[in-house]
Amino acid sequence: MNIAVVMGGYSDESVISIRSGQLILNNLDRTKYTPFEVHILPEGWNVIENGNKYAINKADFSFEKNGAKITFGAAVNTIHGTPGEDGHMQSYWELIGLPYTGCGFYQSALTFNKRDTLSVLDKFGIPKAKSIYLSKGDSITAEDIVATLGLPFMVKPNQSGSSLGVSKVNAIEDFDKALDFAFAEDSDILIESYLKGTEVSVGVLNYKGQTTVLGLTEIVSHNDFFDYEAKYQGKSDEITPARLDTATEQKVRETASKAYEALGMTGFSRTDFIVMDGVPHFIEINTNPGLSPASIFPQQAQHAGIAFTDLLDNEITLALSRKVLWRK
Incomplete structure:
Protein backbone atom coordinates (compact mmCIF):
# COMPACT_ATOMS: atom_id res chain seq x y z
CA MET A 1 0.00 0.00 0.00
CA ASN A 2 1.26 3.47 -0.87
CA ILE A 3 1.34 5.66 2.23
CA ALA A 4 1.65 9.45 2.22
CA VAL A 5 3.71 10.58 5.22
CA VAL A 6 2.44 14.14 5.45
CA MET A 7 4.55 16.76 7.21
CA GLY A 8 5.25 20.49 7.28
CA GLY A 9 2.38 22.93 7.69
CA TYR A 10 1.83 26.66 7.57
CA SER A 11 3.09 27.64 11.03
CA ASP A 12 6.48 28.01 12.70
CA GLU A 13 6.11 24.39 13.82
CA SER A 14 6.74 23.12 10.28
CA VAL A 15 10.44 22.49 10.99
CA ILE A 16 9.54 20.28 13.98
CA SER A 17 6.94 18.48 11.87
CA ILE A 18 9.46 17.60 9.17
CA ARG A 19 11.72 16.06 11.83
CA SER A 20 8.76 13.98 13.03
CA GLY A 21 8.03 12.87 9.49
CA GLN A 22 11.53 11.50 9.07
CA LEU A 23 11.09 9.16 12.06
CA ILE A 24 7.87 7.84 10.55
CA LEU A 25 9.52 7.30 7.15
CA ASN A 26 12.29 5.35 8.86
CA ASN A 27 9.93 3.14 10.88
CA LEU A 28 7.10 2.16 8.55
CA ASP A 29 7.06 -1.56 7.77
CA ARG A 30 8.42 -1.73 4.21
CA THR A 31 7.02 -5.25 3.78
CA LYS A 32 3.51 -3.76 4.05
CA TYR A 33 3.85 -0.15 2.93
CA THR A 34 5.59 2.01 0.36
CA PRO A 35 6.02 5.39 2.05
CA PHE A 36 6.24 8.72 0.24
CA GLU A 37 7.48 11.95 1.82
CA VAL A 38 4.82 14.64 1.34
CA HIS A 39 5.46 18.28 2.27
CA ILE A 40 2.49 20.58 2.84
CA LEU A 41 4.02 24.06 2.91
CA PRO A 42 2.87 27.59 2.01
CA GLU A 43 4.85 27.38 -1.23
CA GLY A 44 3.08 24.21 -2.34
CA TRP A 45 2.09 20.59 -1.76
CA ASN A 46 4.76 18.23 -3.08
CA VAL A 47 6.04 14.68 -2.92
CA ILE A 48 9.79 14.77 -2.26
CA GLU A 49 11.77 11.90 -3.77
CA ASN A 50 15.52 11.79 -4.36
CA GLY A 51 15.73 15.57 -4.41
CA ASN A 52 12.88 15.87 -6.91
CA LYS A 53 9.48 17.49 -6.31
CA TYR A 54 6.21 16.15 -7.71
CA ALA A 55 3.18 18.37 -7.26
CA ILE A 56 0.19 16.94 -5.40
CA ASN A 57 -3.08 17.10 -7.32
CA LYS A 58 -5.47 18.57 -4.74
CA ALA A 59 -8.48 17.07 -6.51
CA ASP A 60 -7.64 13.61 -5.13
CA PHE A 61 -4.27 13.94 -3.33
CA SER A 62 -2.47 12.00 -6.08
CA PHE A 63 0.66 12.88 -8.03
CA GLU A 64 2.15 12.07 -11.40
CA LYS A 65 5.57 10.55 -11.99
CA ASN A 66 6.97 9.59 -15.40
CA GLY A 67 3.50 9.87 -16.90
CA ALA A 68 1.91 7.52 -14.34
CA LYS A 69 -0.64 8.57 -11.73
CA ILE A 70 0.23 7.46 -8.19
CA THR A 71 -2.45 7.36 -5.48
CA PHE A 72 -2.30 6.63 -1.75
CA GLY A 73 -4.10 4.08 0.40
CA ALA A 74 -3.83 6.28 3.48
CA ALA A 75 -2.15 9.42 4.85
CA VAL A 76 -0.05 9.39 8.01
CA ASN A 77 -0.55 12.92 9.31
CA THR A 78 2.31 14.47 11.27
CA ILE A 79 1.69 18.16 10.58
CA HIS A 80 2.04 20.22 13.78
CA GLY A 81 -0.17 23.30 13.85
CA THR A 82 -2.28 24.45 10.92
CA PRO A 83 -3.54 22.93 8.62
CA GLY A 84 -2.91 19.41 9.94
CA GLU A 85 -3.67 19.76 13.64
CA ASP A 86 -6.71 22.05 13.47
CA GLY A 87 -9.09 19.95 11.35
CA HIS A 88 -8.48 21.51 7.93
CA MET A 89 -6.59 18.63 6.32
CA GLN A 90 -8.82 16.09 8.04
CA SER A 91 -11.95 17.67 6.55
CA TYR A 92 -10.34 17.71 3.11
CA TRP A 93 -9.26 14.07 3.33
CA GLU A 94 -12.74 13.00 4.39
CA LEU A 95 -14.27 14.87 1.47
CA ILE A 96 -12.06 13.04 -1.03
CA GLY A 97 -12.37 9.71 0.82
CA LEU A 98 -8.71 9.26 1.83
CA PRO A 99 -8.13 7.49 5.18
CA TYR A 100 -5.85 9.38 7.56
CA THR A 101 -4.27 8.74 10.94
CA GLY A 102 -5.03 10.55 14.18
CA CYS A 103 -8.31 12.00 15.37
CA GLY A 104 -11.22 13.23 13.26
CA PHE A 105 -11.69 16.76 11.94
CA TYR A 106 -13.99 17.83 14.78
CA GLN A 107 -11.66 16.58 17.52
CA SER A 108 -8.72 18.24 15.75
CA ALA A 109 -10.47 21.61 15.60
CA LEU A 110 -11.70 21.29 19.19
CA THR A 111 -8.39 20.33 20.79
CA PHE A 112 -6.43 22.95 18.84
CA ASN A 113 -8.58 25.55 20.60
CA LYS A 114 -7.40 25.67 24.21
CA ARG A 115 -10.45 27.55 25.50
CA ASP A 116 -12.96 25.17 23.93
CA THR A 117 -11.04 22.11 25.11
CA LEU A 118 -11.07 23.37 28.69
CA SER A 119 -14.81 24.11 28.42
CA VAL A 120 -15.57 20.54 27.35
CA LEU A 121 -13.35 18.93 30.00
CA ASP A 122 -14.88 21.12 32.69
CA LYS A 123 -18.12 19.12 32.25
CA PHE A 124 -16.21 15.95 33.13
CA GLY A 125 -14.75 17.32 36.35
CA ILE A 126 -11.13 17.32 35.21
CA PRO A 127 -9.10 19.80 37.31
CA LYS A 128 -7.46 22.74 35.52
CA ALA A 129 -6.05 26.20 36.19
CA LYS A 130 -8.27 29.26 36.62
CA SER A 131 -8.36 31.17 33.35
CA ILE A 132 -9.37 34.38 31.57
CA TYR A 133 -9.99 34.54 27.82
CA LEU A 134 -9.11 37.64 25.81
CA SER A 135 -9.47 38.70 22.17
CA LYS A 136 -7.31 41.35 20.54
CA GLY A 137 -8.84 44.74 21.28
CA ASP A 138 -10.38 43.73 24.60
CA SER A 139 -9.59 46.05 27.48
CA ILE A 140 -8.11 44.63 30.66
CA THR A 141 -5.40 45.66 33.08
CA ALA A 142 -2.67 43.66 34.72
CA GLU A 143 -4.22 44.62 38.05
CA ASP A 144 -7.52 43.00 36.99
CA ILE A 145 -5.66 39.80 36.09
CA VAL A 146 -3.73 39.70 39.35
CA ALA A 147 -6.92 40.27 41.36
CA THR A 148 -8.45 37.19 39.71
CA LEU A 149 -5.49 34.87 39.19
CA GLY A 150 -2.72 36.16 41.44
CA LEU A 151 0.97 36.22 40.53
CA PRO A 152 2.62 34.65 38.70
CA PHE A 153 0.33 33.74 35.79
CA MET A 154 0.70 32.30 32.28
CA VAL A 155 -0.18 34.03 29.00
CA LYS A 156 -0.75 31.76 25.97
CA PRO A 157 -2.04 32.04 22.41
CA ASN A 158 -5.38 30.21 22.24
CA GLN A 159 -4.38 28.30 19.11
CA SER A 160 -0.69 27.52 18.88
CA GLY A 161 1.70 24.73 19.75
CA SER A 162 5.30 24.06 20.79
CA SER A 163 4.95 26.76 23.48
CA LEU A 164 5.20 29.46 20.80
CA GLY A 165 4.03 32.81 22.20
CA VAL A 166 3.79 31.53 25.78
CA SER A 167 5.07 33.63 28.70
CA LYS A 168 5.16 33.39 32.46
CA VAL A 169 4.39 36.76 34.02
CA ASN A 170 6.14 37.16 37.36
CA ALA A 171 5.60 40.91 37.75
CA ILE A 172 2.91 43.35 36.57
CA GLU A 173 5.39 45.31 34.45
CA ASP A 174 5.95 42.19 32.29
CA PHE A 175 2.28 41.93 31.31
CA ASP A 176 2.24 44.13 28.18
CA LYS A 177 5.25 42.35 26.70
CA ALA A 178 3.59 38.97 27.33
CA LEU A 179 0.39 40.16 25.63
CA ASP A 180 2.28 41.31 22.54
CA PHE A 181 4.20 38.01 22.41
CA ALA A 182 1.00 35.94 22.56
CA PHE A 183 -1.01 38.14 20.17
CA ALA A 184 1.79 37.77 17.61
CA GLU A 185 0.74 34.11 17.34
CA ASP A 186 -3.05 34.39 17.62
CA SER A 187 -5.79 37.02 17.92
CA ASP A 188 -7.21 35.19 20.95
CA ILE A 189 -5.27 34.39 24.09
CA LEU A 190 -5.70 32.49 27.35
CA ILE A 191 -4.41 33.78 30.67
CA GLU A 192 -4.12 31.11 33.36
CA SER A 193 -3.21 30.93 37.01
CA TYR A 194 0.23 29.45 37.58
CA LEU A 195 0.24 25.88 38.82
CA LYS A 196 3.30 25.03 40.90
CA GLY A 197 3.95 21.31 40.91
CA THR A 198 5.40 18.44 38.93
CA GLU A 199 4.87 18.62 35.17
CA VAL A 200 4.15 15.33 33.44
CA SER A 201 3.49 14.53 29.81
CA VAL A 202 1.34 11.47 29.14
CA GLY A 203 1.20 9.56 25.88
CA VAL A 204 -2.26 8.09 25.22
CA LEU A 205 -3.54 6.27 22.13
CA ASN A 206 -6.08 3.77 20.92
CA TYR A 207 -3.96 0.61 20.73
CA LYS A 208 -5.59 -2.57 19.47
CA GLY A 209 -9.03 -1.15 20.21
CA GLN A 210 -8.31 -0.01 23.77
CA THR A 211 -7.50 3.39 25.26
CA THR A 212 -3.88 2.85 26.34
CA VAL A 213 -1.61 5.05 28.42
CA LEU A 214 1.77 4.62 26.77
CA GLY A 215 3.76 6.21 29.57
CA LEU A 216 4.38 9.15 31.89
CA THR A 217 7.34 11.47 31.45
CA GLU A 218 8.36 14.01 34.08
CA ILE A 219 9.47 17.36 32.68
CA VAL A 220 12.13 19.30 34.56
CA SER A 221 12.74 22.55 32.71
CA HIS A 222 16.03 24.41 33.11
CA ASN A 223 14.07 27.58 32.29
CA ASP A 224 11.23 29.23 34.19
CA PHE A 225 8.76 26.87 32.49
CA PHE A 226 8.66 24.29 29.66
CA ASP A 227 9.04 26.81 26.81
CA TYR A 228 10.18 26.33 23.19
CA GLU A 229 13.85 26.43 24.15
CA ALA A 230 13.33 23.83 26.87
CA LYS A 231 11.36 21.58 24.50
CA TYR A 232 13.60 21.67 21.45
CA GLN A 233 17.00 23.03 22.44
CA GLY A 234 17.91 20.70 25.28
CA LYS A 235 17.01 23.03 28.14
CA SER A 236 15.06 20.38 30.07
CA ASP A 237 15.35 16.92 31.58
CA GLU A 238 12.74 14.40 30.47
CA ILE A 239 12.49 11.53 32.92
CA THR A 240 10.62 8.36 31.86
CA PRO A 241 8.95 6.98 33.90
CA ALA A 242 7.95 10.02 35.94
CA ARG A 243 9.05 10.02 39.59
CA LEU A 244 5.58 9.73 41.12
CA ASP A 245 4.31 7.56 43.92
CA THR A 246 2.06 4.69 42.89
CA ALA A 247 -1.21 6.35 43.92
CA THR A 248 -0.40 9.61 42.11
CA GLU A 249 0.74 7.78 38.98
CA GLN A 250 -2.53 5.85 38.91
CA LYS A 251 -4.50 9.10 39.30
CA VAL A 252 -2.61 10.66 36.37
CA ARG A 253 -3.22 7.59 34.22
CA ILE A 274 0.78 19.74 36.40
CA VAL A 275 0.49 17.51 39.48
CA MET A 276 -0.18 19.78 42.45
CA ASP A 277 -0.85 18.33 45.91
CA GLY A 278 -1.33 14.91 44.33
CA VAL A 279 -3.97 16.15 41.86
CA PRO A 280 -3.25 16.19 38.09
CA HIS A 281 -4.38 19.49 36.53
CA PHE A 282 -4.95 19.42 32.78
CA ILE A 283 -2.81 21.84 30.73
CA GLU A 284 -3.33 20.83 27.10
CA ILE A 285 -3.58 17.92 24.70
CA ASN A 286 -1.54 17.54 21.52
CA THR A 287 -3.17 15.42 18.83
CA ASN A 288 -0.04 15.33 16.65
CA PRO A 289 2.72 15.02 19.25
CA GLY A 290 6.33 15.47 18.24
CA LEU A 291 7.85 12.28 16.84
CA SER A 292 11.48 13.19 16.33
CA PRO A 293 13.95 10.75 17.94
CA ALA A 294 14.30 13.13 20.90
CA SER A 295 10.54 13.59 21.38
CA ILE A 296 8.64 12.35 24.40
CA PHE A 297 6.16 10.00 22.67
CA PRO A 298 8.86 7.79 21.04
CA GLN A 299 10.74 7.72 24.36
CA GLN A 300 7.62 6.39 26.06
CA ALA A 301 7.09 3.76 23.35
CA GLN A 302 10.65 2.54 23.83
CA HIS A 303 10.21 2.37 27.61
CA ALA A 304 6.92 0.50 27.20
CA GLY A 305 8.65 -2.04 24.98
CA ILE A 306 6.37 -1.38 22.00
CA ALA A 307 8.11 -1.11 18.65
CA PHE A 308 7.36 2.19 16.94
CA THR A 309 6.74 0.21 13.74
CA ASP A 310 3.87 -1.58 15.51
CA LEU A 311 2.38 1.71 16.71
CA LEU A 312 2.41 3.08 13.15
CA ASP A 313 0.85 -0.11 11.82
CA ASN A 314 -1.87 0.22 14.47
CA GLU A 315 -2.51 3.84 13.37
CA ILE A 316 -2.92 2.87 9.72
CA THR A 317 -5.25 0.01 10.66
CA LEU A 318 -7.41 2.49 12.63
CA ALA A 319 -7.42 4.89 9.68
CA LEU A 320 -8.61 2.19 7.29
CA SER A 321 -11.32 1.02 9.71
CA ARG A 322 -12.63 4.59 9.95
CA LYS A 323 -13.10 4.68 6.17
CA VAL A 324 -15.35 1.61 6.48
CA LEU A 325 -17.51 3.61 8.92
CA TRP A 326 -17.70 6.54 6.44
CA ARG A 327 -19.17 4.18 3.85
CA LYS A 328 -21.91 3.14 6.25
Missing part, protein backbone atom coordinates in the same frame (compact mmCIF):
# COMPACT_ATOMS: atom_id res chain seq x y z
CA GLU A 254 -6.93 7.58 35.01
CA THR A 255 -7.29 11.32 34.35
CA ALA A 256 -5.38 11.11 31.06
CA SER A 257 -7.58 8.23 29.86
CA LYS A 258 -10.71 10.09 30.95
CA ALA A 259 -9.68 13.24 29.06
CA TYR A 260 -8.81 11.22 25.94
CA GLU A 261 -12.21 9.52 25.90
CA ALA A 262 -14.15 12.65 26.91
CA LEU A 263 -12.74 14.44 23.87
CA GLY A 264 -13.56 11.54 21.55
CA MET A 265 -9.93 10.98 20.62
CA THR A 266 -8.36 8.32 18.43
CA GLY A 267 -4.74 7.90 17.49
CA PHE A 268 -1.61 9.32 19.09
CA SER A 269 -1.88 12.06 21.69
CA ARG A 270 0.26 13.67 24.36
CA THR A 271 -1.52 15.26 27.30
CA ASP A 272 0.28 17.60 29.67
CA PHE A 273 -0.55 17.92 33.36
Whole structure:
Protein backbone atom coordinates (compact mmCIF):
# COMPACT_ATOMS: atom_id res chain seq x y z
CA MET A 1 0.00 0.00 0.00
CA ASN A 2 1.26 3.47 -0.87
CA ILE A 3 1.34 5.66 2.23
CA ALA A 4 1.65 9.45 2.22
CA VAL A 5 3.71 10.58 5.22
CA VAL A 6 2.44 14.14 5.45
CA MET A 7 4.55 16.76 7.21
CA GLY A 8 5.25 20.49 7.28
CA GLY A 9 2.38 22.93 7.69
CA TYR A 10 1.83 26.66 7.57
CA SER A 11 3.09 27.64 11.03
CA ASP A 12 6.48 28.01 12.70
CA GLU A 13 6.11 24.39 13.82
CA SER A 14 6.74 23.12 10.28
CA VAL A 15 10.44 22.49 10.99
CA ILE A 16 9.54 20.28 13.98
CA SER A 17 6.94 18.48 11.87
CA ILE A 18 9.46 17.60 9.17
CA ARG A 19 11.72 16.06 11.83
CA SER A 20 8.76 13.98 13.03
CA GLY A 21 8.03 12.87 9.49
CA GLN A 22 11.53 11.50 9.07
CA LEU A 23 11.09 9.16 12.06
CA ILE A 24 7.87 7.84 10.55
CA LEU A 25 9.52 7.30 7.15
CA ASN A 26 12.29 5.35 8.86
CA ASN A 27 9.93 3.14 10.88
CA LEU A 28 7.10 2.16 8.55
CA ASP A 29 7.06 -1.56 7.77
CA ARG A 30 8.42 -1.73 4.21
CA THR A 31 7.02 -5.25 3.78
CA LYS A 32 3.51 -3.76 4.05
CA TYR A 33 3.85 -0.15 2.93
CA THR A 34 5.59 2.01 0.36
CA PRO A 35 6.02 5.39 2.05
CA PHE A 36 6.24 8.72 0.24
CA GLU A 37 7.48 11.95 1.82
CA VAL A 38 4.82 14.64 1.34
CA HIS A 39 5.46 18.28 2.27
CA ILE A 40 2.49 20.58 2.84
CA LEU A 41 4.02 24.06 2.91
CA PRO A 42 2.87 27.59 2.01
CA GLU A 43 4.85 27.38 -1.23
CA GLY A 44 3.08 24.21 -2.34
CA TRP A 45 2.09 20.59 -1.76
CA ASN A 46 4.76 18.23 -3.08
CA VAL A 47 6.04 14.68 -2.92
CA ILE A 48 9.79 14.77 -2.26
CA GLU A 49 11.77 11.90 -3.77
CA ASN A 50 15.52 11.79 -4.36
CA GLY A 51 15.73 15.57 -4.41
CA ASN A 52 12.88 15.87 -6.91
CA LYS A 53 9.48 17.49 -6.31
CA TYR A 54 6.21 16.15 -7.71
CA ALA A 55 3.18 18.37 -7.26
CA ILE A 56 0.19 16.94 -5.40
CA ASN A 57 -3.08 17.10 -7.32
CA LYS A 58 -5.47 18.57 -4.74
CA ALA A 59 -8.48 17.07 -6.51
CA ASP A 60 -7.64 13.61 -5.13
CA PHE A 61 -4.27 13.94 -3.33
CA SER A 62 -2.47 12.00 -6.08
CA PHE A 63 0.66 12.88 -8.03
CA GLU A 64 2.15 12.07 -11.40
CA LYS A 65 5.57 10.55 -11.99
CA ASN A 66 6.97 9.59 -15.40
CA GLY A 67 3.50 9.87 -16.90
CA ALA A 68 1.91 7.52 -14.34
CA LYS A 69 -0.64 8.57 -11.73
CA ILE A 70 0.23 7.46 -8.19
CA THR A 71 -2.45 7.36 -5.48
CA PHE A 72 -2.30 6.63 -1.75
CA GLY A 73 -4.10 4.08 0.40
CA ALA A 74 -3.83 6.28 3.48
CA ALA A 75 -2.15 9.42 4.85
CA VAL A 76 -0.05 9.39 8.01
CA ASN A 77 -0.55 12.92 9.31
CA THR A 78 2.31 14.47 11.27
CA ILE A 79 1.69 18.16 10.58
CA HIS A 80 2.04 20.22 13.78
CA GLY A 81 -0.17 23.30 13.85
CA THR A 82 -2.28 24.45 10.92
CA PRO A 83 -3.54 22.93 8.62
CA GLY A 84 -2.91 19.41 9.94
CA GLU A 85 -3.67 19.76 13.64
CA ASP A 86 -6.71 22.05 13.47
CA GLY A 87 -9.09 19.95 11.35
CA HIS A 88 -8.48 21.51 7.93
CA MET A 89 -6.59 18.63 6.32
CA GLN A 90 -8.82 16.09 8.04
CA SER A 91 -11.95 17.67 6.55
CA TYR A 92 -10.34 17.71 3.11
CA TRP A 93 -9.26 14.07 3.33
CA GLU A 94 -12.74 13.00 4.39
CA LEU A 95 -14.27 14.87 1.47
CA ILE A 96 -12.06 13.04 -1.03
CA GLY A 97 -12.37 9.71 0.82
CA LEU A 98 -8.71 9.26 1.83
CA PRO A 99 -8.13 7.49 5.18
CA TYR A 100 -5.85 9.38 7.56
CA THR A 101 -4.27 8.74 10.94
CA GLY A 102 -5.03 10.55 14.18
CA CYS A 103 -8.31 12.00 15.37
CA GLY A 104 -11.22 13.23 13.26
CA PHE A 105 -11.69 16.76 11.94
CA TYR A 106 -13.99 17.83 14.78
CA GLN A 107 -11.66 16.58 17.52
CA SER A 108 -8.72 18.24 15.75
CA ALA A 109 -10.47 21.61 15.60
CA LEU A 110 -11.70 21.29 19.19
CA THR A 111 -8.39 20.33 20.79
CA PHE A 112 -6.43 22.95 18.84
CA ASN A 113 -8.58 25.55 20.60
CA LYS A 114 -7.40 25.67 24.21
CA ARG A 115 -10.45 27.55 25.50
CA ASP A 116 -12.96 25.17 23.93
CA THR A 117 -11.04 22.11 25.11
CA LEU A 118 -11.07 23.37 28.69
CA SER A 119 -14.81 24.11 28.42
CA VAL A 120 -15.57 20.54 27.35
CA LEU A 121 -13.35 18.93 30.00
CA ASP A 122 -14.88 21.12 32.69
CA LYS A 123 -18.12 19.12 32.25
CA PHE A 124 -16.21 15.95 33.13
CA GLY A 125 -14.75 17.32 36.35
CA ILE A 126 -11.13 17.32 35.21
CA PRO A 127 -9.10 19.80 37.31
CA LYS A 128 -7.46 22.74 35.52
CA ALA A 129 -6.05 26.20 36.19
CA LYS A 130 -8.27 29.26 36.62
CA SER A 131 -8.36 31.17 33.35
CA ILE A 132 -9.37 34.38 31.57
CA TYR A 133 -9.99 34.54 27.82
CA LEU A 134 -9.11 37.64 25.81
CA SER A 135 -9.47 38.70 22.17
CA LYS A 136 -7.31 41.35 20.54
CA GLY A 137 -8.84 44.74 21.28
CA ASP A 138 -10.38 43.73 24.60
CA SER A 139 -9.59 46.05 27.48
CA ILE A 140 -8.11 44.63 30.66
CA THR A 141 -5.40 45.66 33.08
CA ALA A 142 -2.67 43.66 34.72
CA GLU A 143 -4.22 44.62 38.05
CA ASP A 144 -7.52 43.00 36.99
CA ILE A 145 -5.66 39.80 36.09
CA VAL A 146 -3.73 39.70 39.35
CA ALA A 147 -6.92 40.27 41.36
CA THR A 148 -8.45 37.19 39.71
CA LEU A 149 -5.49 34.87 39.19
CA GLY A 150 -2.72 36.16 41.44
CA LEU A 151 0.97 36.22 40.53
CA PRO A 152 2.62 34.65 38.70
CA PHE A 153 0.33 33.74 35.79
CA MET A 154 0.70 32.30 32.28
CA VAL A 155 -0.18 34.03 29.00
CA LYS A 156 -0.75 31.76 25.97
CA PRO A 157 -2.04 32.04 22.41
CA ASN A 158 -5.38 30.21 22.24
CA GLN A 159 -4.38 28.30 19.11
CA SER A 160 -0.69 27.52 18.88
CA GLY A 161 1.70 24.73 19.75
CA SER A 162 5.30 24.06 20.79
CA SER A 163 4.95 26.76 23.48
CA LEU A 164 5.20 29.46 20.80
CA GLY A 165 4.03 32.81 22.20
CA VAL A 166 3.79 31.53 25.78
CA SER A 167 5.07 33.63 28.70
CA LYS A 168 5.16 33.39 32.46
CA VAL A 169 4.39 36.76 34.02
CA ASN A 170 6.14 37.16 37.36
CA ALA A 171 5.60 40.91 37.75
CA ILE A 172 2.91 43.35 36.57
CA GLU A 173 5.39 45.31 34.45
CA ASP A 174 5.95 42.19 32.29
CA PHE A 175 2.28 41.93 31.31
CA ASP A 176 2.24 44.13 28.18
CA LYS A 177 5.25 42.35 26.70
CA ALA A 178 3.59 38.97 27.33
CA LEU A 179 0.39 40.16 25.63
CA ASP A 180 2.28 41.31 22.54
CA PHE A 181 4.20 38.01 22.41
CA ALA A 182 1.00 35.94 22.56
CA PHE A 183 -1.01 38.14 20.17
CA ALA A 184 1.79 37.77 17.61
CA GLU A 185 0.74 34.11 17.34
CA ASP A 186 -3.05 34.39 17.62
CA SER A 187 -5.79 37.02 17.92
CA ASP A 188 -7.21 35.19 20.95
CA ILE A 189 -5.27 34.39 24.09
CA LEU A 190 -5.70 32.49 27.35
CA ILE A 191 -4.41 33.78 30.67
CA GLU A 192 -4.12 31.11 33.36
CA SER A 193 -3.21 30.93 37.01
CA TYR A 194 0.23 29.45 37.58
CA LEU A 195 0.24 25.88 38.82
CA LYS A 196 3.30 25.03 40.90
CA GLY A 197 3.95 21.31 40.91
CA THR A 198 5.40 18.44 38.93
CA GLU A 199 4.87 18.62 35.17
CA VAL A 200 4.15 15.33 33.44
CA SER A 201 3.49 14.53 29.81
CA VAL A 202 1.34 11.47 29.14
CA GLY A 203 1.20 9.56 25.88
CA VAL A 204 -2.26 8.09 25.22
CA LEU A 205 -3.54 6.27 22.13
CA ASN A 206 -6.08 3.77 20.92
CA TYR A 207 -3.96 0.61 20.73
CA LYS A 208 -5.59 -2.57 19.47
CA GLY A 209 -9.03 -1.15 20.21
CA GLN A 210 -8.31 -0.01 23.77
CA THR A 211 -7.50 3.39 25.26
CA THR A 212 -3.88 2.85 26.34
CA VAL A 213 -1.61 5.05 28.42
CA LEU A 214 1.77 4.62 26.77
CA GLY A 215 3.76 6.21 29.57
CA LEU A 216 4.38 9.15 31.89
CA THR A 217 7.34 11.47 31.45
CA GLU A 218 8.36 14.01 34.08
CA ILE A 219 9.47 17.36 32.68
CA VAL A 220 12.13 19.30 34.56
CA SER A 221 12.74 22.55 32.71
CA HIS A 222 16.03 24.41 33.11
CA ASN A 223 14.07 27.58 32.29
CA ASP A 224 11.23 29.23 34.19
CA PHE A 225 8.76 26.87 32.49
CA PHE A 226 8.66 24.29 29.66
CA ASP A 227 9.04 26.81 26.81
CA TYR A 228 10.18 26.33 23.19
CA GLU A 229 13.85 26.43 24.15
CA ALA A 230 13.33 23.83 26.87
CA LYS A 231 11.36 21.58 24.50
CA TYR A 232 13.60 21.67 21.45
CA GLN A 233 17.00 23.03 22.44
CA GLY A 234 17.91 20.70 25.28
CA LYS A 235 17.01 23.03 28.14
CA SER A 236 15.06 20.38 30.07
CA ASP A 237 15.35 16.92 31.58
CA GLU A 238 12.74 14.40 30.47
CA ILE A 239 12.49 11.53 32.92
CA THR A 240 10.62 8.36 31.86
CA PRO A 241 8.95 6.98 33.90
CA ALA A 242 7.95 10.02 35.94
CA ARG A 243 9.05 10.02 39.59
CA LEU A 244 5.58 9.73 41.12
CA ASP A 245 4.31 7.56 43.92
CA THR A 246 2.06 4.69 42.89
CA ALA A 247 -1.21 6.35 43.92
CA THR A 248 -0.40 9.61 42.11
CA GLU A 249 0.74 7.78 38.98
CA GLN A 250 -2.53 5.85 38.91
CA LYS A 251 -4.50 9.10 39.30
CA VAL A 252 -2.61 10.66 36.37
CA ARG A 253 -3.22 7.59 34.22
CA GLU A 254 -6.93 7.58 35.01
CA THR A 255 -7.29 11.32 34.35
CA ALA A 256 -5.38 11.11 31.06
CA SER A 257 -7.58 8.23 29.86
CA LYS A 258 -10.71 10.09 30.95
CA ALA A 259 -9.68 13.24 29.06
CA TYR A 260 -8.81 11.22 25.94
CA GLU A 261 -12.21 9.52 25.90
CA ALA A 262 -14.15 12.65 26.91
CA LEU A 263 -12.74 14.44 23.87
CA GLY A 264 -13.56 11.54 21.55
CA MET A 265 -9.93 10.98 20.62
CA THR A 266 -8.36 8.32 18.43
CA GLY A 267 -4.74 7.90 17.49
CA PHE A 268 -1.61 9.32 19.09
CA SER A 269 -1.88 12.06 21.69
CA ARG A 270 0.26 13.67 24.36
CA THR A 271 -1.52 15.26 27.30
CA ASP A 272 0.28 17.60 29.67
CA PHE A 273 -0.55 17.92 33.36
CA ILE A 274 0.78 19.74 36.40
CA VAL A 275 0.49 17.51 39.48
CA MET A 276 -0.18 19.78 42.45
CA ASP A 277 -0.85 18.33 45.91
CA GLY A 278 -1.33 14.91 44.33
CA VAL A 279 -3.97 16.15 41.86
CA PRO A 280 -3.25 16.19 38.09
CA HIS A 281 -4.38 19.49 36.53
CA PHE A 282 -4.95 19.42 32.78
CA ILE A 283 -2.81 21.84 30.73
CA GLU A 284 -3.33 20.83 27.10
CA ILE A 285 -3.58 17.92 24.70
CA ASN A 286 -1.54 17.54 21.52
CA THR A 287 -3.17 15.42 18.83
CA ASN A 288 -0.04 15.33 16.65
CA PRO A 289 2.72 15.02 19.25
CA GLY A 290 6.33 15.47 18.24
CA LEU A 291 7.85 12.28 16.84
CA SER A 292 11.48 13.19 16.33
CA PRO A 293 13.95 10.75 17.94
CA ALA A 294 14.30 13.13 20.90
CA SER A 295 10.54 13.59 21.38
CA ILE A 296 8.64 12.35 24.40
CA PHE A 297 6.16 10.00 22.67
CA PRO A 298 8.86 7.79 21.04
CA GLN A 299 10.74 7.72 24.36
CA GLN A 300 7.62 6.39 26.06
CA ALA A 301 7.09 3.76 23.35
CA GLN A 302 10.65 2.54 23.83
CA HIS A 303 10.21 2.37 27.61
CA ALA A 304 6.92 0.50 27.20
CA GLY A 305 8.65 -2.04 24.98
CA ILE A 306 6.37 -1.38 22.00
CA ALA A 307 8.11 -1.11 18.65
CA PHE A 308 7.36 2.19 16.94
CA THR A 309 6.74 0.21 13.74
CA ASP A 310 3.87 -1.58 15.51
CA LEU A 311 2.38 1.71 16.71
CA LEU A 312 2.41 3.08 13.15
CA ASP A 313 0.85 -0.11 11.82
CA ASN A 314 -1.87 0.22 14.47
CA GLU A 315 -2.51 3.84 13.37
CA ILE A 316 -2.92 2.87 9.72
CA THR A 317 -5.25 0.01 10.66
CA LEU A 318 -7.41 2.49 12.63
CA ALA A 319 -7.42 4.89 9.68
CA LEU A 320 -8.61 2.19 7.29
CA SER A 321 -11.32 1.02 9.71
CA ARG A 322 -12.63 4.59 9.95
CA LYS A 323 -13.10 4.68 6.17
CA VAL A 324 -15.35 1.61 6.48
CA LEU A 325 -17.51 3.61 8.92
CA TRP A 326 -17.70 6.54 6.44
CA ARG A 327 -19.17 4.18 3.85
CA LYS A 328 -21.91 3.14 6.25
